[in-house]
Structures are given as structure tokens and as C-alpha cells.
Amino acid sequence: MKLWKTILAAAVLSLAAATSAFAARTDLTLGIVLEPPHLDPTAGAAAAIGEITYANVFEGLTRIDEKGQVQPALAESWTVSDDGKVYAFKLHSGVKFHDGSAFSADDVKFSLDRARAKDSLNPQKPLFAHITDVATVDPATVKVTLDGPQGNFLDDMGQVAAVIVGKGSADGNKDKPIGTGPFKLDHWAKGSEITLVKNPDYWGTPAALDKATFRIVPDAAAAVPALLSGDIQAFANMPAQDALSQVQSDPRFSVVIGSTEGETILSINNKKPPFDKLAVRQALASAIDRSAIIDAASNGLGKPIGSHFSPGDAGYVDLTGVYPHDIDKAKQYLKEAGLENGFSATIKLPPVPYARDGGQVIQSQLKDIGVNLQIIPVEWAEWLSQVFTNKDYDLTIVSHVEPNDIDIYSRPGYYFQYDNPKFNDLIKELDTTVDKDKRLELLGEAQKILAHDVPAVYLFELPKIGVWDAKLQGMWTNWPIEADDLTKVKWSE
Amino acid sequence: MTAYLLKRIIIAALTLVLASMVVFAVMEILPGDPARLMLGMNASADQIEVLRNQMGLNAPLVLRYLHWAAGLLSLDFGRSYTYSVPVVDLVRERIAVSLPLALIALALSTIIAIPVGVFSASRQGRAGDTLAMGAAQLGVAVPNFWFALMLIYLFAVWLHLVPAGGFPGWSAGIWAALKSLLLPAVALALPQAAILARVARSALIEVLNEDYIRTARAKGLPYRAVLWRHALRNAMIPVLTILGLQFAFLLAGTIIIENVFYLPGLGRLIFQAITQRDLIVVESIVMLLVTAVILINLLVDFSYAIVDPRLRAIPGKVRSGFPSGIAPKQILRAVQRFRETRNRSRGRQ
Numbered sequence: 001m002k003l004w005k006t007i008l009a010a011a012v013l014s015l016a017a018a019t020s021a022f023a024a025r026t027d028l029t030l031g032i033v034l035e036p037p038h039l040d041p042t043a044g045a046a047a048a049i050g051e052i053t054y055a056n057v058f059e060g061l062t063r064i065d066e067k068g069q070v071q072p073a074l075a076e077s078w079t080v081s082d083d084g085k086v087y088a089f090k091l092h093s094g095v096k097f098h099d100g101s102a103f104s105a106d107d108v109k110f111s112l113d114r115a116r117a118k119d120s121l122n123p124q125k126p127l128f129a130h131i132t133d134v135a136t137v138d139p140a141t142v143k144v145t146l147d148g149p150q151g152n153f154l155d156d157m158g159q160v161a162a163v164i165v166g167k168g169s170a171d172g173n174k175d176k177p178i179g180t181g182p183f184k185l186d187h188w189a190k191g192s193e194i195t196l197v198k199n200p201d202y203w204g205t206p207a208a209l210d211k212a213t214f215r216i217v218p219d220a221a222a223a224v225p226a227l228l229s230g231d232i233q234a235f236a237n238m239p240a241q242d243a244l245s246q247v248q249s250d251p252r253f254s255v256v257i258g259s260t261e262g263e264t265i266l267s268i269n270n271k272k273p274p275f276d277k278l279a280v281r282q283a284l285a286s287a288i289d290r291s292a293i294i295d296a297a298s299n300g301l302g303k304p305i306g307s308h309f310s311p312g313d314a315g316y317v318d319l320t321g322v323y324p325h326d327i328d329k330a331k332q333y334l335k336e337a338g339l340e341n342g343f344s345a346t347i348k349l350p351p352v353p354y355a356r357d358g359g360q361v362i363q364s365q366l367k368d369i370g371v372n373l374q375i376i377p378v379e380w381a382e383w384l385s386q387v388f389t390n391k392d393y394d395l396t397i398v399s400h401v402e403p404n405d406i407d408i409y410s411r412p413g414y415y416f417q418y419d420n421p422k423f424n425d426l427i428k429e430l431d432t433t434v435d436k437d438k439r440l441e442l443l444g445e446a447q448k449i450l451a452h453d454v455p456a457v458y459l460f461e462l463p464k465i466g467v468w469d470a471k472l473q474g475m476w477t478n479w480p481i482e483a484d485d486l487t488k489v490k491w492s493e
Numbered sequence: 494m495t496a497y498l499l500k501r502i503i504i505a506a507l508t509l510v511l512a513s514m515v516v517f518a519v520m521e522i523l524p525g526d527p528a529r530l531m532l533g534m535n536a537s538a539d540q541i542e543v544l545r546n547q548m549g550l551n552a553p554l555v556l557r558y559l560h561w562a563a564g565l566l567s568l569d570f571g572r573s574y575t576y577s578v579p580v581v582d583l584v585r586e587r588i589a590v591s592l593p594l595a596l597i598a599l600a601l602s603t604i605i606a607i608p609v610g611v612f613s614a615s616r617q618g619r620a621g622d623t624l625a626m627g628a629a630q631l632g633v634a635v636p637n638f639w640f641a642l643m644l645i646y647l648f649a650v651w652l653h654l655v656p657a658g659g660f661p662g663w664s665a666g667i668w669a670a671l672k673s674l675l676l677p678a679v680a681l682a683l684p685q686a687a688i689l690a691r692v693a694r695s696a697l698i699e700v701l702n703e704d705y706i707r708t709a710r711a712k713g714l715p716y717r718a719v720l721w722r723h724a725l726r727n728a729m730i731p732v733l734t735i736l737g738l739q740f741a742f743l744l745a746g747t748i749i750i751e752n753v754f755y756l757p758g759l760g761r762l763i764f765q766a767i768t769q770r771d772l773i774v775v776e777s778i779v780m781l782l783v784t785a786v787i788l789i790n791l792l793v794d795f796s797y798a799i800v801d802p803r804l805r806a807i808p809g810k811v812r813s814g815f816p817s818g819i820a821p822k823q824i825l826r827a828v829q830r831f832r833e834t835r836n837r838s839r840g841r842q
Contacts, residue, residue, distance in 0.1 A: 037769065046531075121532065222658055
């Protein structure tokens with residue numbers, strides 16, 4: 001009798017323990033498609049690096065929040081000189097790197113000087129191009145001097161490649177990232193998963209999760225069963241668009257469609273005949289039916305765009321109506337260019353579904369106006385060397401995922417080969433304008449120039465397809481910056 | 494015998510040298526710059542030059558080849574461009590997944606295929622044979638990634654018996670690791686088993702028509718004993734050939750299954766290294782695989798000798814002149830042709 005009671009009590013206890021353990025769930029497994037090559041955001045362009053480390057492991061002076069706004073991070077406040085050239089950042093005190101060393105103004109100076117140095121391998125080196133001097137005033141104050149006022153400087157300092165690294169640990173960050181964030185690397189099983197654990201010595205609000213694992217799921221077909229079986233509880237951006245309906249109808253999951261900063265465009269080689277003629281580019285823009293492309297290339301989820309600007313960002317102007325889908329008008333433009341019988345060209349497509357699927361639709365749409373496209377599938381490495389570096393292409397489809405990147409059309413030698421002095425002057429003015437309203441006005445003007453001049457045909461904004469356990473809270477809806485910020489993520493029960 | 498062995502070793506070494514040149518040349522021709530790939534679209538030409546110098550990509554071609562080849566000889570495979578860790582470490586981690594997976598799949602496929610083949614051959618043309626070979630036909634035809642997905646839905650999503658994918662690592666415990674390899678192994682094994690069963694069946698049928706089988710039966714041995722002890726052993730040579738080929742395939746050709754189960758195997762490492770132009774990783778792994786295939790072929794050759802005493806007795810004489818792996822089958826085929834013509838002429842009488 002006594003034995004039975006003991007067993008019963010033990011059973012009840014263990015049951016209680018099990019349920020309470022369930023209630024206090026503090027671990028999370030997320031799926032990501034591409035494995036980062038390493039974990040140092042200041043040394044590689046792969047988006048997966050920032051997706052895992054930004055805000056979780058590494059922090060910058062400022063940070064970009066879910067809405068795309070600049071927030072204080074390692075710098076608790078700042079002042080800007082009247083001429084807009086000198087930024088004095090007041091740093092948080094008591095901040096420690098994951099290796100135990102104290103964070104100070106020296107690390108900020110070191111990080112910024114390293115990023116802008118001559119032999120710097122920072123993938124976003126242009127962010128630091130206007131810095132002329134970084135000085136430590138005292139251990140908690142840094143003074144950054146610019147060559148002129150920079151409208152976007154605080155935003156730039158919140159980007160992934162501008163995170164602050166430790167003076168003593170920077171060289172090892174690829175394999176053992178040492179940051180100041182609320183999570184630190186626990187282990188990286190190459191090819192399989194990357195596990196972060198809570199940093200107990202974090203200076204700010206501690207994270208709710210104790211452990212977060214990023215598991216690499218390269219195959220879209222594997223993503224759905226991984227979710228359904230519970231092995232993976234969240235995809236910040238789900239690869240399987242076709243299979244989305246399977247989880248959409250399941251109450252156990254939240255499906256949250258948001259936007260990214262990825263302008264998906266049909267890039268044109270503007271110096272290569274016949275694309276050097278405005279009328280030809282206008283013909284392309286008029287011949288293309290965005291909605292059919294969006295259906296094929298992003299399952300109808302992407303938002304149409306008419307210029308190089310994200311619909312979610314401040315200052316967006318809807319220019320999708322500048323060249324409405326009109327075959328007759330397109331043919332008229334071709335006639336204007338002296339090409340009423342059409343012409344042949346090639347389109348190089350990188351290995352991403354939006355490009356490969358979208359390219360076929362564009363091929364068939366352009367056939368209607370007598371433009372015969374030959375599709376050439378390329379790998380990313382080929383795309384970067386042939387299209388991007390050597391400009392050996394006619395047309396290509398690619399998503400430009402960097403935030404605030406409308407200035408790429410003014411960069412000399414950029415692969416669009418677009419050179420419009422009026423646009424270049426506008427971007428120069430924008431760079432040095434600090435006043436917010438004036439900036440928005442200039443941004444609107446820049447968008448309009450591109451929409452009318454068609455240096456590329458603007459297709460749609462790449463969607464972010466978030467799928468996660470319905471009990472999970474705090475995941476980002478949009479990607480103003482490509483990051484899986486887990487600092488506010490928690491389980492609701 | 495020694496001369497024979499020496500010849501084999503020299504041929505193997507030459508194959509390796511030639512393979513290393515081909516692999517190196519192919520990766521050289523492949524368009525795409527690893528430095529550009531790592532630094533992305535916002536990097537300047539200067540930055541790319543700095544990284545190319547750091548990675549040693551600007552050295553002359555021949556020098557780079559010699560440096561790499563010399564490294565291979567001293568078992569130093571260099572460092573991965575993308576991961577910046579020694580290639581040896583990467584490969585070791587991946588082999589810890591791929592090798593057990595290949596062995597389990599091979600064992601499963603053999604365990605399934607041999608009995609099915611024997612069953613079919615002994616009931617040649619009857620209902621059981623038709624059914625088994627129909628199933629085998631289906632096994633060959635069904636795409637293995639589809640089959641893998643069905644397995645995942647059944648055993649992981651519905652029954653929750655095994656994880657849907659991933660590999661926890663051997664440090665998580667042998668049982669946990671084996672559990673995650675089970676479904677992929679089954680998905681890999683079934684199509685292989687289907688092929689193997691068909692080969693086993695036809696080889697066995699060939700042997701069952703031989704005179705010595707009739708003799709064995711005539712002297713009163715039960716059919717079962719003749720089948721398993723006399724016939725099967727002689728039918729093993731083509732089966733072993735196929736097994737050797739399958740093992741080589743299972744080591745690195747399993748990328749689709751590795752993707753479906755998101756396993757960190759060798760196939761995925763190669764694929765990823767090719768897309769990221771991690772030349773040194775691709776080159777080193779391909780060389781490793783070439784070595785593995787040569788070794789497997791040698792092993793298969795030796796196993797012929799074990800199952801066929803004729804080859805053991807005069808190894809040098811029977812095999813010299815034939816490339817490895819061909820001789821025994823040619824002998825069998827010659828014997829078979831001889832018997833067929835004889836049987837036909839008998840039938841006419």
C-alpha cells in the first residue's frame with residue numbers, strides 16, 4: 001500500500017515537472033536555408049551571417065529596429081555638431097564582451113578604423129567612406145568626424161557590417177564570434193546547426209530564450225515536414241512557397257507575410273545596344289505584366305514596385321502606373337526605336353526561384369512584342385563575375401536586398417552601366433542632407449527619375465514569409481535589415 | 494603475384510595523379526571568383542585584390558597545383574576558403590555522417606536484395622517471381638527523394654518515431670544519431686536493393702542452369718542446400734561488382750537524400766563548395782573519393798578471389814590482361830554462351 005502511494009506520488013510529481021517544464025519553454029529551433037560561411041559580419045557579405053548574429057551576438061553603436069527606425073544600442077545617446085560633421089557617442093558602461101573583456105571607446109575606435117582601413121575586407125566599406133577621424137574622448141565617449149554632413153550616418157552605423165568587435169578578439173570572430181549581445185555562440189556543427197545560448201552577463205534587458213538553434217534546412221521540400229513534426233518551430237523566411245498552404249490552414253502555426261528590402265528587378269545593361277535607347281527600355285517596361293510575374297515568382301505574395309524603393313520605407317512613392325502593361329504601346333516604343341521587327345537578347349538568371357521562375361514569364365511576355373530572349377541559367381559565382389563584375393550581359397533578374405540602396409544607380413562602374421548626371425547630382429545632394437523632410441522629398445524625386453528613365457524594369461518587393469509556432473511571440477514581421485533578432489522572442493505559455 | 498600487385502599499385506598511383514590534374518584544371522576553368530563571392534556586391538576591386546592575395550589565388554597556376562599536390566602527399570589538405578578551417582576537419586565531420594549512412598544503407602540493401610533475388614530465381618516465371626520483380630521494378634522507378642518524403646511524413650510527422658531530419662552528432666549518443674540516420678538509410682537502400690535483387694536473380698538463374706547444379710541435385714542434395722550453398726556462392730561475383738559500385742555512389746552521391754533530411758554529409762559539402770567556389774575543398778574531397786573508389790575496386794577484386802576458388806588458385810594467370818573487375822564476368826559469360834549453344838544443338842537432336 002505504501003509502495004503504491006509512493007509510486008503514485010512520484011508519477012504525479014513527474015507529471016507536474018513535465019508540464020511545468022513545458023510551460024517554461026525557453027528553447028527555440030529556427031530553420032535557415034543557407035549556412036553562413038563564417039560568423040563575422042565585418043568580413044563577409046553572406047546574408048546568413050547577419051541573420052544569425054545581428055542584435056543577437058553582435059551590436060553596433062546604433063541598431064535598426066523592426067520598423068526600420070534607428071535606436072540606440074552600444075551608444076546610449078549622441079550629439080551632432082552644428083555643421084553635421086562631428087558625432088559624439090556616449091557609450092553604455094559596464095558592457096562586457098563574451099570573452100569577459102570590458103567594452104570601451106577603444107573598441108569602437110578599433111572597429112571603425114579597421115572597417116575603413118586601406119586593407120579592410122569589410123563587405124560594406126562604403127558605409128565608412130566619409131569618416132575622417134575616430135577619437136576616444138574618455139572610455140565612455142567616442143567622437144567621429146566626417147568629411148561633410150551625412151544624412152544617413154546613424155542608420156549606417158546600425159547596419160550589419162558596422163557592428164563593434166573586440167580589439168583582442170576580432171581576428172577570431174569568423175569561427176568564435178565574440179560580441180556584446182544578449183546571446184553568445186555555444187557551438188557550430190558545420191553543415192548542421194549553429195546554437196546560441198543566453199549571455200548571463202548581458203548589459204541590457206536579458207533575452208527570454210535560454211537557447212536558440214539555427215538549423216540548416218537547404219531543401220524547400222524538407223521545410224514543411226520539419227515544421228509539422230515539431231523539429232523546427234520557426235522559419236523567419238520560409239523557402240517553400242508552394243507548400244505554404246499546408247501550414248496556412250493549420251492553427252498550430254502563424255503565417256506572417258512581411259516585406260524585405262529586396263527590390264526584385266529586371267536589370268538592364270544600359271550601355272549595350274539596343275538597350276542604350278530609352279524607347280527600347282520603355283518598351284520592355286510596357287510589355288511586362290507585373291502581376292503575372294509576381295504570381296509565378298513569389299506565389300502572388302510580393303508587392304509590385306515602380307521604382308527602386310521599398311513600399312514599406314518612409315518616402316515611398318507609388319510609381320507602378322508610370323508604364324502600365326500595354327502591348328500596343330510597347331510595340332509603338334519599339335517602332336520609335338526603329339526596331340518594329342523586334343530583336344533578340346539574352347537573360348542571365350541566377351539560381352534563385354524568383355529569378356528562374358520570373359525569367360520564364362518575362363521571356364514569354366516579351367515574345368508578344370517580338371523580343372526573343374534566350375535564357376542562360378548561371379550560378380551565383382558566375383553571375384557575380386560575368387554579370388556584376390564584367391558587365392557581360394543584356395538582361396538579368398536579381399533582388400537588391402541592401403536597405404537604402406537607391407544610390408547604386410549613381411555608382412560609377414556599377415553593372416547597370418547607367419549614367420545620368422541629373423540623378424548623380426540628386427544623390428550627392430541627398431547624401432549631405434540631414435533634414436528629414438528635405439531627404440524624403442529628394443528620395444521621391446530620385447524614385448521618379450528611375451521610374452521614367454527605366455535603367456531597370458522594377459518588378460516587385462521580395463516578400464518575407466514568416467512561419468512559426470503560433471505560441472511563439474516577438475518574431476519580426478518585416479526585414480528592414482536581414483536579421484533574426486531574438487532579443488524579444490518568447491513562448492507564450 | 495608480386496608483379497601483379499605492383500602493376501595494380503602503379504596504375505592506381507597514375508590514376509590518382511591524372512585525376513588530380515583533371516580536377517584542378519576543371520575547377521580552374523569554372524567561371525567565378527571565390528573572393529568576389531565572399532565579399533559580395535559592395536566590395537571594391539581593391540578589396541577583392543587584397544583577399545585574392547590573402548587566399549593565394551594570384552600565384553601562378555603551376556605553382557598552385559604543385560603546392561596543393563605536395564600538400565596532399567603529406568596529408569595536408571589546406572584550409573577552406575569559405576569556412577577558413579582546415580579541410581581535414583571539415584571532411585572528418587562529414588565522413589562521420591556519410592560513412593555510417595553508406596554502410597547502413599549497403600547492409601540494408603544487401604539484407605533485402607539477396608533473399609528476394611534467391612526467392613525470385615528459385616521460382617522463375619511463377620507468380621512469386623513476377624510479384625517480387627514487379628516490386629523491384631517499382632523500386633527502381635520511384636524517385637528516392639519522393640520516397641524519402643513519404644517516409645518522413647509517415648514516420649516523423651505522423652508517428653513521431655524519428656526526427657524529420659538533421660543530425661544531432663555522435664556526441665548526442667549512439668542511439669540518437671542512429672535514429673536520425675535510419676530513414677535516410679532506408680530511402681537510400683530500397684532503390685539500391687531493387688537493382689541488386691534483379692542482378693542477384695539473373696546471376697542465380699544463370700548458375701542454376703549449370704551442369705554441376707544438376708549433378709548436385711542428382712546426387713541427392715535437397716534443392717534448398719543446392720540453392721544456398723552451391724548456386725548462390727557462384728552467383729555472387731556480379732552481385733559484388735554492383736555492391737562495390739553502389740558503395741562508391743553511397744559515399745558521395747547522396748546529395749538529394751542529404752538535402753531532404755538536411756544531413757551534414759559529404760555530398761552536400763561538395764555541392765556547397767562548388768557553388769561557393771571553395772576550390773580547395775572540392776579538389777581535396779574529389780581526390781579523397783577517387784582514392785576511395787580505387788580502394789573499393791581493389792577490395793572487390795580480392796573478394797572475387799574469396800568467392801571463386803578458381804581465381805584464387807591462379808590469380809596472376811586468369812586475370813592478367815584484363816582490367817580489374819572484368820575478368821570474372823567475362824569468364825562467366827563465355828561459359829554461358831558455350832552452354833547456350835550446346836543446349837540449342839542438343840534441342841535440335
